[in-house]
Amino acid sequence: MAVPEPTVRETVIRGSNGKTRLCFFGVMAALLIVSAVFSENLCPYDPYLQDLDAALQQPSAAHIFGTDRYGRDMLSRVIVGSRTSIFSTFLLVAIITTFGTAIGVFCGWARGRADNLLMRVSDLCLAFPGLVFALAVAGVLGGGLSNAVIALAMISWPKYARIARSQTLSVRETSYLKAARLAGCSTSRLILKHILPNIAGPILVTATLDVGTMMMELAGLSFLGLGAKPPTAEWGSMMSETRGLLQTVPWAVFAPGIAIFIAVMVFNLLGDAVRDWMDPKMRVKS
Amino acid sequence: MTTPILQVQNLKKIFTRNGQSDFLAVDGVSFDVAPGECVGLIGESGSGKSTVANMIARLLNPTGGQIFLDGEDVTKTDVRAVCRKVQMIFQSPQESFDPRRTLGDGIGESLLTAGEPASETAEEVARLLEAVGLSSDFMCRYPHEVSGGQCQRAAIARALAIEPKLLLCDEATSALDVTVQAEIVSLLSHLMRGHGMACLFICHDIALAQSFCDRILVMYRGKIVEEGLPDEVIQSPKQEYTKMLIDSVL
Amino acid sequence: MNEILQYVNVTTSYNAVPVVHDVSFSLGEGEILGIVGESGSGKSTLLKAAMGLLGAGGVVTSGDIWYRGKNLPDLSEEELRRLSGAEIAMVFQQAGASFCPVRRVGAQLYEAVTAHDAISEAEFTDRAAELLHKLRFEDASRILESYPFELSGGMMQRVGIAAAILMNPSVLLADEPTSALDVSVQKQAVEEMCLIRELYHTSIVIVTHNIGVVRAMADRVIVMKEGRIVESGGTRDVLENPAREYTKKLMAAVPKLRLRRGA
Numbered sequence: 001m002a003v004p005e006p007t008v009r010e011t012v013i014r015g016s017n018g019k020t021r022l023c024f025f026g027v028m029a030a031l032l033i034v035s036a037v038f039s040e041n042l043c044p045y046d047p048y049l050q051d052l053d054a055a056l057q058q059p060s061a062a063h064i065f066g067t068d069r070y071g072r073d074m075l076s077r078v079i080v081g082s083r084t085s086i087f088s089t090f091l092l093v094a095i096i097t098t099f100g101t102a103i104g105v106f107c108g109w110a111r112g113r114a115d116n117l118l119m120r121v122s123d124l125c126l127a128f129p130g131l132v133f134a135l136a137v138a139g140v141l142g143g144g145l146s147n148a149v150i151a152l153a154m155i156s157w158p159k160y161a162r163i164a165r166s167q168t169l170s171v172r173e174t175s176y177l178k179a180a181r182l183a184g185c186s187t188s189r190l191i192l193k194h195i196l197p198n199i200a201g202p203i204l205v206t207a208t209l210d211v212g213t214m215m216m217e218l219a220g221l222s223f224l225g226l227g228a229k230p231p232t233a234e235w236g237s238m239m240s241e242t243r244g245l246l247q248t249v250p251w252a253v254f255a256p257g258i259a260i261f262i263a264v265m266v267f268n269l270l271g272d273a274v275r276d277w278m279d280p281k282m283r284v285k286s
Numbered sequence: 287m288t289t290p291i292l293q294v295q296n297l298k299k300i301f302t303r304n305g306q307s308d309f310l311a312v313d314g315v316s317f318d319v320a321p322g323e324c325v326g327l328i329g330e331s332g333s334g335k336s337t338v339a340n341m342i343a344r345l346l347n348p349t350g351g352q353i354f355l356d357g358e359d360v361t362k363t364d365v366r367a368v369c370r371k372v373q374m375i376f377q378s379p380q381e382s383f384d385p386r387r388t389l390g391d392g393i394g395e396s397l398l399t400a401g402e403p404a405s406e407t408a409e410e411v412a413r414l415l416e417a418v419g420l421s422s423d424f425m426c427r428y429p430h431e432v433s434g435g436q437c438q439r440a441a442i443a444r445a446l447a448i449e450p451k452l453l454l455c456d457e458a459t460s461a462l463d464v465t466v467q468a469e470i471v472s473l474l475s476h477l478m479r480g481h482g483m484a485c486l487f488i489c490h491d492i493a494l495a496q497s498f499c500d501r502i503l504v505m506y507r508g509k510i511v512e513e514g515l516p517d518e519v520i521q522s523p524k525q526e527y528t529k530m531l532i533d534s535v536l
Numbered sequence: 537m538n539e540i541l542q543y544v545n546v547t548t549s550y551n552a553v554p555v556v557h558d559v560s561f562s563l564g565e566g567e568i569l570g571i572v573g574e575s576g577s578g579k580s581t582l583l584k585a586a587m588g589l590l591g592a593g594g595v596v597t598s599g600d601i602w603y604r605g606k607n608l609p610d611l612s613e614e615e616l617r618r619l620s621g622a623e624i625a626m627v628f629q630q631a632g633a634s635f636c637p638v639r640r641v642g643a644q645l646y647e648a649v650t651a652h653d654a655i656s657e658a659e660f661t662d663r664a665a666e667l668l669h670k671l672r673f674e675d676a677s678r679i680l681e682s683y684p685f686e687l688s689g690g691m692m693q694r695v696g697i698a699a700a701i702l703m704n705p706s707v708l709l710a711d712e713p714t715s716a717l718d719v720s721v722q723k724q725a726v727e728e729m730c731l732i733r734e735l736y737h738t739s740i741v742i743v744t745h746n747i748g749v750v751r752a753m754a755d756r757v758i759v760m761k762e763g764r765i766v767e768s769g770g771t772r773d774v775l776e777n778p779a780r781e782y783t784k785k786l787m788a789a790v791p792k793l794r795l796r797r798g799a
Contacts, residue, residue, distance in 0.1 A: 175376035176384045176392075178345050179444065181365045182374055183396035197386045330718035434575070463574035463745065468789035490718065493791035521795060534719040535793050536726065536748030 022277045025270035032263055036082040045073035047080040047233050056249050065255035068242060074255045081233035081256060084145065086263065088228075089215040092149045092156075097207045099153070100160025105191060105199070107161065108168025119165070122158035130155050130217065138226040145218075145234070148227040152217055156210070163206060167199035201278050209271030212264040219260050235260045289357050290318035291451050291484045292342065297351035299337050311337045313508035314351070319452065324478060324485040326499030326516065328492055330531070334508040335488045339454045342486070344368050356451065369396070373445035377457040379437035383429035389437075390425030393444040400448065414443040418473060435466035442473065446481070453478070453485045460489065471498055492535055496520050504528050538565045540739050541586070541624075541707055546599035548578075548585045554597070556581050556763045563707065568733055568740045570754030570771065572747060574786075578763040579743045583709045585609065587626055588616045603707070622652045625705040629712040631696025635684040642680030645699050652703055664702060670735055671698050671728050690721030694728055701732055708732065710742045714749055726752050747790050751775055759783050 035042055045063075051071035059066040065074035103122070107115040125133075130152070137151035171177055172195070180194050219236030221227040223243075228234030230241060235256040242252035299312040312334040319325050327335045340346040342353055344365040352361045360368050376382040383392045393414055394407040402410070412422035418439040429437055438458065445453060455474070459467040475498065478485055489495055495502055496516040504512040504519065504527070512525045523529045541563040548556045556578040563569050573579040584590050586601050586608050596609040603624065608616070620626070628634065635644055646660045655663075661680065668676035673694070684692055693713070700708060710729065714722040730753050732738050744750060750757050751771060758768040759782070767780045778784045 175378065175382040178340075178343075178374065179376065179382050179392065179441070180384065180395060181345060182343060182369045182372070183392075183444070183447075184366055184369045184399035185395065186366075186399070189399070193387075194384055198384070330720065464747070464789040465574060465785060491791060492719070493793040496794060497791050517794060520793060530720060532793070532795075534723040536719075536723060536746075536752040 019277065022270075022273040025266060025273050028266045029270050032082065032086060032266060035079065036086045039079045039083045043073075043076035043079050045076045047072060047076035048231055056245070056252075058249075059251050066249065066251040068238075068252050069245065069249075074252060077233040077238060078235070078255050078259045081235045081238055082259065082263070084228055084232060084234040085215060085219065085236070085260070088145055088149055088234075089211055089218055092152055092214050092218065093207050093210055095149070095153045096157045096210075097160055097203060100157035101164040101196075101199075101203055103157065104161035104164025104166075105168050105195060108165040109172065109187070109191065109195070111169075115165075118161070122161050125155050126158045128155055131220065134217075134221055135224075135226065138221070143226050143229065145222070145228045145232070148218060148221040151221070151226075152214060156214070159210075160203060160206065163202055164199060167202060168195055171195050171198050205271065205275040205278060208274045209268060211267040212271065215260065215264050215267065288321055290354075291321045291323075291356060292319040292486070293352075293354035293357075294318070294338070294342065295352040295354070297338065297341060297353065298349045299334070299341060299346065300349045310508055312341070312348075315505075315508070315510055316351075317503055317510060317513065319484050319486060321451070321484055322478070322482045323501065324475075324487055324499045326495035326502045327486060327488045327505060328490060328495050328502060328531075329505035330490060332507075333505040335505050336456050338505075339374065339456050339486060339488055342452075343372050343374050343454055345374075370400075370448055371450055372452045372454060373448065373450040374454040374456060375438070375441050375445055375458040378461045379434055379441050380429045382441050383437065385429060387428075388425065389427050389429065389432070389440045393425075393440060393447055396444070396447045410447070411443075414447055415440070417446065417477070418443045433466075434462050435469060438462060438466075438470050439473065442470075442477065446477065449481060451484060453483050455485060455487045455489075457489055458487075459494070460491070467494070474498075492520065492532060504531070539563065540565045540603065541741070542600075542602040543582070543586075544600045544602065546582070546585060546596060546601060548581055548590065548594060548596045550590070551593040554763065556585070558599070559760075559763075559765055560599075561758055561765065561768065563739050563741055565706075565739055566733060566737045567756065568729075568742065568754045570750035570757040571741065571743045571760060572745065572750050572757060572786075573760035574745060576762070577760040579760050580711050581763075582760075583626065583711050583741065583743055586709065587620055587624065588613065589626075618652075621648065621700075621705065622703045623705050624707045624709065625700040625703065627697050627700045627708065627710040627713045629715050631700070631713065632684070632689055632692025632694075634696065635692065637684050639683070640680070641682055641684060641687070641695060645680070645702060648699065649702055667702060668695075668698055671731055673698070688721075690717050690724070693717055693721070694725055697725060697728055697732075701736060701738060704736060704738075706739060708738050708740045710740060712744050713742065715744065715746065722746075722749070723752075729753060747775065747787070759786065 049072065054067050054071035055069050057063055057067040063073050063075065065078060067073055103118055107118050133155045134148065134151035137154060138147055141147040141150065177190065177194055180190055218227055222234050222236030223240040225240060228237045230237060238256040239253055246253050295316050297312055297315045301309045301311050315338055327338065329335045337346065341348045344360060344363060344367065348361060352359060355368055355371050383389060390411050394411045397407045397410055398404065411425055415422055415424055420436060420439050424432065424436065424440060459470050462470060487495065487499055499516055502514065502516045502519045503510050506527045512519055512523065512528045519528065520532055523532060539562040543559055543561050546556060546559045547554055559582065571579045571582065585596050601608040635641060642661060642664065645664055646657055649655060649660055664680055665676040668679060673679060679687065679695060697713060714725045717725060726749055729740060733740055742750065742754060754771045756769065757771045757774045759766045759774065761782050767774055767778065767783045774783065775787060778787055
């Protein structure tokens with residue numbers, strides 16, 4: 001009889017629960033947010049102070065990202081711009097998450113005609129190409145960052161409504177919800193205490209992943225002149241202002257470009273990490 | 287003769303899928319349950335027995351027929367109107383507790399909604415847990431942290447919290463191991479006697495229904511095809527379907 | 537009786553936690569062996585260990601599982617794949633649900649067979665129809681031409697069991713094959729497996745928590761608890777006159793039908 005050889009058969013199983021990744025990107029995102037909050041204190045120069053003598057300087061020790069055509073320090077503008085970019089994105093994501101979830105939960109709970117009507121409206125919103133719809137909204141409401149946020153919100157909420165609706169539909173069929181109804185819970189208690197906590201997972205993951213996308217879209221609208229107005233420092237509009245100088249003073253375009261790239265990447269990877277961490281099936285991998 | 291705790295008359299349920307292919311799940315079912323009586327509703331999957339229970343608990347609206355609880359017509363009311371008299375125990379215990387809340391939260395919920403102050407609920411929950419043979423530590427556990435049998439005990443405690451007059455057990459022991467099933471069944475019969483509760487015991491295990499119930503209803507394709515005392519039905523079945531069902535038991 | 541499958545001191549663990557401890561038993565040719573136990577007893581793990589299906593974190597830490605001179609845990613994935621289906625087949629609780637919903641039953645079975653065997657579709661259809669006919673399916677050709685949703689869950693489970701022996705394997709490992717079924721279909725599935733043994737001399741290991749199923753079909757039975765064998769022996773001996781406390785408790789807990797007055 002063969003002697004068992006555990007060493008041959010035993011495979012090394014490493015539990016990669018993605019927690020390290022989550023922590024890493026969580027810290028990165030937190031750093032971005034903190035720097036956005038304290039941006040004014042972090043700036044080496046006044047980001048709005050024009051100094052035409054110092055215009056279009058190359059990157060140097062004094063101005064790490066150089067200066068723009070009005071002599072404003074690019075680094076300071078990028079740091080201050082993070083506030084506009086990041087916070088308007090957060091506001092946008094918060095609006096679409098709350099609104100979309102509310103509509104979705106309502107549809108999933110009420111079903112019937114109201115559900116049908118609202119879902120067709122959401123189909124309508126989804127049928128528009130995002131940027132074109134935003135252009136149309138901006139055309140009606142006028143430019144400006146808040147209108148850009150409204151435009152993007154109008155076409156982005158259906159995704160959340162659909163997730164919330166399908167999750168609500170499945171939760172309302174579970175026996176724990178039946179048990180809660182038999183415990184005499186009111187509808188509001190059922191929704192707040194039982195449905196929302198149980199559907200929050202996938203919605204939060206989508207929201208985290210959406211931060212990057214929305215940041216890009218907002219920057220895109222600003223780039224087209226439909227978002228933040230000069231002289232407000234915003235990454236998209238900063239790129240737009242300086243795009244004519246790409247061949248002569250490329251750093252003026254690269255600085256906000258790199259900022260967008262890093263911020264979007266951090267939030268996207270954070271979203272991935274959150275998703276992997278929340279999905280128990282992804283937690284144990286060989 | 288005492289008034290029945292539950293009277294079901296000509297109950298019907300039609301499920302409609304996308305406006306087409308109506309499915310007659312429950313087709314004119316009538317029966318009574320006397321106070322303190324344990325009635326077994328047996329049948330195979332798809333026979334409509336769970337649908338009957340869900341309609342009695344007012345979790346589903348019947349398409350036709352009437353349901354009287356304690357002599358009162360509850361057909362047009364909703365679950366909140368009957369939940370002080372009827373409680374339900376579900377098939378898979380772990381899924382009958384909210385995964386994000388503790389067992390104690392679940393058990394105490396009906397006390398809170400009845401307006402009992404939160405400070406007194408904890409004490410009451412501990413007492414209920416004790417009544418079903420669990421220590422009060424279980425209050426702080428989550429459903430995935432306890433075994434199926436422990437979880438079903440907690441579900442029974444939750445049902446007992448408001449001292450219902452009728453307990454609906456929807457395959458309450460089907461997902462459990464046989465030794466655990468035996469414990470749960472004996473706990474149920476002990477509690478029913480203690481509280482004078484009636485019980486509608488839905489199951490597909492004919493032998494279990496025979497040993498546990500006072501009376502048996504056999505359901506097939508939405509209809510009650512046979513009813514009587516357990517030994518009577520099982521030892522001298524009148525319907526072909528009942529005979530086939532009994533023959534199939536291994 | 538020749539032994540076709542032999543477990544020798546098998547210990548398996550998940551993430552270094554042992555779930556089956558030092559289990560030894562053997563399966564004779566043409567024998568039906570029942571393994572009963574409650575959840576967590578490790579009964580399914582035993583079958584999965586043979587076929588390399590323990591999944592992430594599960595390993596056979598010591599012991600051997602011999603099949604015709606081959607030690608199954610030592611085989612490479614490729615070698616196991618060649619054995620599985622053709623010589624050792626497996627049936628699960630949800631065998632019926634493992635069919636793809638949008639393709640015809642026959643086409644899926646054909647695909648499974650061609651993985652091992654070069655065979656024309658016409659030849660296959662004849663073979664499959666003959667098998668289903670022998671296993672007392674009514675209207676075999678209609679079943680092969682149906683989509684899974686057109687057949688009932690119980691029928692699909694029976695087709696799943698039949699499909700497992702299409703390649704005429706020597707051993708059939710059945711993991712709770714009847715547990716999701718209604719009693720009437722359960723009886724048909726049990727009869728089908730008995731017929732398979734009768735017609736093809738297939739050796740069968742059936743793992744179940746249902747004592748009735750084991751009583752109806754197994755020659756020998758093994759009672760497991762917490763990863764160990766509690767008791768084993770002839771089905772009647774073990775179930776009627778259990779020697780161990782646990783088996784007695786288990787048997788006492790099984791509700792029994794009183795078919796005669798005063799019984």
